[in-house]
Amino acid sequence: MKKAVIVRDYTIPANDFTIAGEASSNVRKILTQLGVSPNVVKRASIAMYEAEINAVIHGKGGNAHVEIDENKIYIVISDEGPGIADLELAMQEGYSTAPDSIREMGFGAGMGLSNMKKHADILDIDTEVNRGTTVHITVYFNSDKKI
Amino acid sequence: MKISEIAQAINGEILTKNHDNELDIKSACSADLMSDVMAFSKENAMLLTGLINPQVVRTAEMMDMKVIVFVRGKKPTESMIELAEEKGIALIATEYPLFEASGRLYEKGIQGSGEN
Ligand SMILES: Nc1ncnc2c1ncn2[C@@H]1O[C@H](COP(=O)(O)OP(=O)(O)OP(=O)(O)O)[C@@H](O)[C@H]1O
Numbered sequence A: 001m002k003k004a005v006i007v008r009d010y011t012i013p014a015n016d017f018t019i020a021g022e023a024s025s026n027v028r029k030i031l032t033q034l035g036v037s038p039n040v041v042k043r044a045s046i047a048m049y050e051a052e053i054n055a056v057i058h059g060k061g062g063n064a065h066v067e068i069d070e071n072k073i074y075i076v077i078s079d080e081g082p083g084i085a086d087l088e089l090a091m092q093e094g095y096s097t098a099p100d101s102i103r104e105m106g107f108g109a110g111m112g113l114s115n116m117k118k119h120a121d122i123l124d125i126d127t128e129v130n131r132g133t134t135v136h137i138t139v140y141f142n143s144d145k146k147i
Numbered sequence B: 001m002k003i004s005e006i007a008q009a010i011n012g013e014i015l016t017k018n019h020d021n022e023l024d025i026k027s028a029c030s031a032d033l034m035s036d037v038m039a040f041s042k043e044n045a046m047l048l049t050g051l052i053n054p055q056v057v058r059t060a061e062m063m064d065m066k067v068i069v070f071v072r073g074k075k076p077t078e079s080m081i082e083l084a085e086e087k088g089i090a091l092i093a094t095e096y097p098l099f100e101a102s103g104r105l106y107e108k109g110i111q112g113s114g115e116n
């Protein structure tokens, strides 16, 4: 029996702090309505929200593409921003290039990428300087990974 | 603690209409940096903060938090209140600074981390 696959696409506007998080919020709602376990909903939405906020504040905005099937949610957040020169460094907790204006908004502690890794079952990041960044997040519905 | 009891303990004003006063809030996290809330807060149902912007409500939503207390007399905007109501999150405003608001609630038994 083949279950329907839910596909959603969202635009993530640049530097718009009022709209940032809309896509993650919508996906969260879909997962909740599907009856996915609260732990999995929380992990998927936190990972996606971190990536969405990064696209807003670092990546000049971008797109979110989401696929949900009976086993998992697969999220792709892509932007055509400046890219990440040293991904290993950027993954370290506390490393951030966010300006003070972002910190005043409550972000820019350098925790986002490591937090994504913590919450996702699979995290893949493709990035190229001056080209942009694409973050792939997979969370399995039956995974018992705890936060 | 119930939402009404929380408000009372910090002389706070409940700004949202449709909160669930049967909810029993057991633990909280106090922070101005939403990055830290997302990285370090585990199962806390309440956030105390001095930060005002829509991402505070979003962060609480993603973290499954049910109550946000805005300290130091700061008031959320109308659109933040609407967003919170839509998500079933209660907003409370208090004149107390972050440390004192946190302390008053801790004294009443709210924990720093736990099972909601
Ligand atoms: N989409 C992106 N485009 C360009 N640079 C990025 C992108 N995402 C992350 N980075 C770079 O990696 C650094 C670390 O990202 P991370 O999400 O861990 O922290 P942050 O966004 O700075 O702060 P926080 O996530 O704690 O609010 C960023 O400061 C930025 O330099």
Ligand SMILES: [Mg+2]
Pocket (backbone or CB within 6 Å): A050, A053, A054, A108, A111, A112, A113
């Ligand atoms: Mg980030």
